[in-house]
Amino acid sequence: MKKFTSFADAGDYKALLQQALEIKANPYGYQHIGRNKTVGLIFFNPSLRTRLSSVKAAYNLGAQAWVLNAGADSWTLEMADGAVMNGGTQEHIKDAIAVMSQYCDVLGVRTFPTLKDKAEDYGEVVFNKILQYATVPVISLESATLHPLQSFADLITVAETKQKERVKVVLTWAPHVRALPQCVPNSFCDWFSEIDWVDFVITHPEGYELDPKFTKGARIEYDQKKALEGADYVQAKNWSSYLDYGQVLGNDPTWMLTPEHMALTDGAKFLHCLPVRRNVEVSDAVLDAPGSLIIQEAGNRTISMQTVLHELLK
Numbered sequence: 663m664k665k666f667t668s669f670a671d672a673g674d675y676k677a678l679l680q681q682a683l684e685i686k687a688n689p690y691g692y693q694h695i696g697r698n699k700t701v702g703l704i705f706f707n708p709s710l711r712t713r714l715s716s717v718k719a720a721y722n723l724g725a726q727a728w729v730l731n732a733g734a735d736s737w738t739l740e741m742a743d744g745a746v747m748n749g750g751t752q753e754h755i756k757d758a759i760a761v762m763s764q765y766c767d768v769l770g771v772r773t774f775p776t777l778k779d780k781a782e783d784y785g786e787v788v789f790n791k792i793l794q795y796a797t798v799p800v801i802s803l804e805s806a807t808l809h810p811l812q813s814f815a816d817l818i819t820v821a822e823t824k825q826k827e828r829v830k831v832v833l834t835w836a837p838h839v840r841a842l843p844q845c846v847p848n849s850f851c852d853w854f855s856e857i858d859w860v861d862f863v864i865t866h867p868e869g870y871e872l873d874p875k876f877t878k879g880a881r882i883e884y885d886q887k888k889a890l891e892g893a894d895y896v897q898a899k900n901w902s903s904y905l906d907y908g909q910v911l912g913n914d915p916t917w918m919l920t921p922e923h924m925a926l927t928d929g930a931k932f933l934h935c936l937p938v939r940r941n942v943e944v945s946d947a948v949l950d951a952p953g954s955l956i957i958q959e960a961g962n963r964t965i966s967m968q969t970v971l972h973e974l975l976k
């Protein structure tokens with residue numbers, strides 16, 4: 663593994679999943695891998711789970727970690743190559759990334775999309791600059807189109823809780839109060855459409871179709887109730903339109919998951935990456951139900967990051 667930005671970078675996902683389960687069973691058993699190593703974490707956007715689980719993962723592995731909030735803690739960064747820097751930016755991204763690479767052995771970066779410039783976002787322009795200028799391996803902490811550490815944690819959570827060989831996993835769109843990235847659903851599709859023991863279904867209102875690059879081969883069902891029938895796992899998440907880029911096309915509140923929705927499933931367990939807008943995206947009753955795995959799922963973010971760090975640093 664040279665970088666971790668997508669499902670493709672995971673390589674043999676079965677081996678990576680097995681490694682994650684072994685690390686979860688013995689989280690302090692690999693500290694020789696992280697000894698004398700430093701994990702650098704750069705956030706261009708807010709974070710709770712990714713930030714804290716990444717620091718915890720580094721510590722578990724015997725490594726140290728530093729965290730930088732780009733633009734707040736650092737100088738204001740110039741992103742445009744060839745820019746004449748006579749305005750409000752004091753440091754170019756190429757210098758900042760090359761210098762930060764001097765202070766760590768692996769670099770995690772979070773760069774949310776603009777949700778305005780589809781070509782820039784889906785071309786991963788900012789993240790590719792970071793990959794270009796970094797001189798150490800890079801881990802996506804959520805880029806403009808994907809969130810692989812989250813999806814890997816979701817896979818760990820499903821794998822360790824499933825009660826049967828094959829499971830039906832449903833990704834459902836949920837209402838929200840603002841336009842959110844497509845990263846988490848894109849990534850969930852990137853991973854779960856490839857898992858050979860998963861029957862994967864995506865459900866959303868028309869107009870919220872995701873990039874076919876990620877939904878290839880998945881079944882898309884516009885009738886949410888039909889999609890939920892017989893589900894073993896339900897992942898809810900809001901996203902803005904990919905086709906009408908960055909737009910909120912409608913917020914039908916009947917898409918908010920309630921116990922009535924979950925009653926259509928086969929006793930499904932519930933997943934959400936968090937943060938969640940309670941009683942907008944999902945009702946309290948679903949989030950707080952015995953079948954809700956949201957806290958275990960968040961706990962597995964440490965394991966997904968620790969496993970990736972183990973692969974990159976070993």
Ligand SMILES: CCC[C@H](NC(=O)CCC(=O)O)C(=O)O
Nearest residue numbers: 840842843845846935936937939
């Ligand atoms: C892990 C999820 C990060 C991010 N979530 C948000 O930006 C939620 C912010 C809000 O609810 O206003 C997203 O949807 O990609």
Ligand SMILES: NC(=O)OP(=O)(O)O
Nearest residue numbers: 709710711712935936
């Ligand atoms: N799920 C997740 O990545 O949460 P944060 O945005 O709080 O890191």
